[in-house]
Amino acid sequence: MINLTINGIDTQVHEGTTILEAAKFLGLPIPTLCHMEGLSPYGACRLCVVEIGEAPRSKLVSSCTYPATEGLKVRTATSRVLKARKMVIELLLATCPQSKIIQDLASEHHVRQQRFKQEHEDCILCGLCTRICEEQMMAKAIGFRGRGGNRSIGTPFDVESEECRRCGGCMYVCPVCQLRCTFNEPEKAICNGCINLAAPCVEKDQFDDLMCYMDPCVACEIEKD
Amino acid sequence: MSSDTVKEILDKHNEEGNGLISILEDIQARFSYLPEDALRMVADAKEMSLVEVYGVATFYKAFSLEPRGKHLISACLGTACHVREAPNIVKEFESQLGIKAGETTPDKEFTLETVACLGACALGPIVVVDGHYFSNVGQTEVKGIIEEAKQGFETADIQQDYHIFPVDVSCPKCNHSLMDSGRVIDDYPSIRVTASFGINHGWLLLSSMYGSYKVFSEHEIPTETVVHFFCPHCHAELKGTTNCVTCSAPMVPMIISGGGMFQICSRRGCKNHMLDINGVNL
Secondary structure, eight states: OEEEEETTEEEEEOTTOBHHHHHHHTTOOOOOSSOOTTSOOOOOSOTTEEEESOTTSOEEEETTTOBOOTTEEEESSOHHHHHHHHHHHHHHHHHOTTBHHHHHHHHHTTOOSOOSOOOOOSOOOOOHHHHIIIIISOOOOOEEESOGGGOEEEOGGGSOOSSOOOOOHHHHHOSSSSBOTTTTSOTTOOTTHHHHHSOTTSOOSOOTTOOOOOSSOSHHHHHHO | OOHHHHHHHHHHHHHHTOOHHHHHHHHHHHHSSOOHHHHHHHHHHHTOOHHHHHHHHHHOTTOOSSOOOSEEEEEEOSHHHHHTTHHHHHHHHHHHHTSOTTOBOTTSOEEEEEESOOSOGGGOSOEEETTEEEOSOOGGGHHHHHHHHHHOHHHHHHHHHOOSEEOOEEOTTTOOBOEEEEEEETTEEEEEEEEEETTEEEEEEEOOEETOOOEEESSOOOTTOBOEEEOTTTOOBOOOSOBOTTTOOBEEEEEETTSOEEEEESBTTOOOEEEEOTTOOO
């Protein structure tokens, strides 16, 4: 067993446990996007950053890939962590402003405006679809292609893959496939802003099936302040 | 694409236990690009998914999935060349050839690519065509460079000043003459070397006429075979540092008496040769 401290709480975990798993066990919320149980950790989205070690030598690591080590001191919500997370969300939002999941994350993490140029990409290269295809479906039909700015996900030679069984797993896990509810509303508005204004009876934890019914949308109201 | 050649490459690497990149490098060297069928064969042989092979092939800039042209033009766009207006040179090439950087002309003559740095920043902007460097290239020189490449650098050299002529060569290692006056080819003494390929090892006689490709050998050498050349006197392998620009087999260097060097491709059937008479005192 390995002893470590997360947010001042001493805990014991088995060897090979990641910080994210240990924090989840303690009920500490760490947002994730490219992480999914049953798939290997990938560390692509950097949303799950936490601060390890003690000042001034502390550093930010992705908790989904960092294994717990003896005596490790982890802080999951320092101002440095929150700032880094917010920046990651802003960048993700600029890449895919149309994604409901990213919009939800943004409003959940108090991102109130979009400062960067909107790209309207259809992929954030989180690798969830390639991993589910390889690890759960044993198909390896899609994968990463190219490098740098030209990196994309797809089948070889852009033709239908012989390995693909059309299971739809890739679409199921994709965080940007689902469009936000106010897609036709003001460009730079942040969807689900209404949740931050709405009556406290609305459960704020999970936005899974919640769709906004406010008419007109108040997302633009938030942008103003 | 011949699948036999790919099989041969795969078998060779299977014996050596080499990884994917080495195999792709060899296929690229042989066909000048990675044909789709070859990638499928590699995936089958390595028991990998095609997407994994494809991912590696698209990741590295050294690999090309499109057939390359006969002549490769690499224009440097590194920092030093960039500030010396290399982007304009690239634009000029693009308009002259009617293609964008990274593309090949429809007649498969030219491939234009940009590179990050060629390591000769003081000479920028630099353009390399088929291994020949052009320094301080101006926009007006672009057309000339393309014309020169079309004619071929080697043939242009010979046709200007020399007709077919006999050469007198010696080993670059021991400087011993390689000429064999006992055996005459094309009315001139032949060049005698020791050749080895596979399990075969024996003598090889080349015509000393520059431009003649007559060859006699102890063992029949199948075309496409890469042959290792040895000096019959010091038994050192005649091995240069450069590779053939056409088929990327190693070039075999020999010293020309009077100065200079000439190199022939070690692949049977490839007629590529290079004459370097720099530093000759005529």
